[in-house]
Amino acid sequence: MLLFILEAKLDDDYYPSRVLSVLHQIDRAIIASPEPVPDIEFSIVITDLPDEHTTETHSHHTFWALSRLPHDRNIWLLPDFGYWSWPLDLVGSYEQIRVEMIQNQLAWEDKVPKMLWRGALKTNKLRQTMYWATRNKVWADVEEVKWQNRTEVSAGSTASAISMVDHCNYQYLMHTEGRSYSGRGKYLLNCGSVVIMHKSEWIEPQQDVYVKSGADQNIVEVERDFSDLDGKIQQLLKDPKLARSIAKNSQKTFRNRYLTPAAQACYWRKLFRAWEEVSFRPEPFETVNGRARLRGIPFETFV
Structure with missing residues (x-):
């Protein structure tokens, strides 16, 4: 063919x-x-x-x-x-990202014990809800990134923008939908961190292998209004063994197999x-x- x-x-x-x-x-x-x-x-x-x-x-x-x-x-x-590949300097080719993530991977204990999110807020009201739900939380590193156009970050957001590879330096990563799905999900799932995502409206190919509880849990799911986000983060921070297990399962399931x-x-x-x-x-x-x-x-x- x-x-x-x-x-x-x-x-x-x-x-x-x-x-x-x-x-x-x-x-x-x-x-x-x-x-x-x-x-x-x-x-x-x-x-x-x-x-x-x-x-x-x-x-x-x-x-x-x-x-x-x-x-x-x-x-x-x-x-x-x-x-x-994604035509952005902050992203790049898929294989490039994966190789650099592996090369620069930190031990779990050396990762920042916070939840990271960067992105455009106006894309989806859910993102704005998440933004305000995490304000003044000591466990959150959540900032808006504004775009000058479709490929360039505005000057005022340069300092807060973080490359996909550097996302992996955090123990917890928030994934939210965008206009429909959000393309960042596959990158976050390659990190070997704990990926937290709200209940989804839009379906992506990899969703059939999400495990939300049990010994094989590989993601953490929260409500769409993020009302239980603080509680679930606190649970993970108090139980690092559970958090490491979810991160390990995520790496095994996604980076090493399905993605x-x-x-x-x-x-x-x-x-x-x-x-x-x-x-x-x-x-x-x-x-x-x-x-x-x-x-x-x-x-x-x-x-």
């Missing part, structure tokens, strides 16, 4: 990098596959919201997207663009095979001037 692009609609300068990052992942999954992948044809949406304008736009159509709500039965989840590039390639190939079972078999060729020609633009040419 080769990757061909049949049609691309990019009406925003911000989206080409997302598209290319997703296509690079698909191409890697195809090239690295130990067996042939099926011939399929599909549509992907790379905006934060599966449909930016109206729910009627994709009525009766099934497509692949970055996240979905529980009732979005026609949306299939794909790994987001960040699993390849590796190899696991992401496997996810893509499973997605290809599942799609083949419910979709039509496309005709790869078209006739032009009496000769058969593969439809679309080759990935290498499109890039």
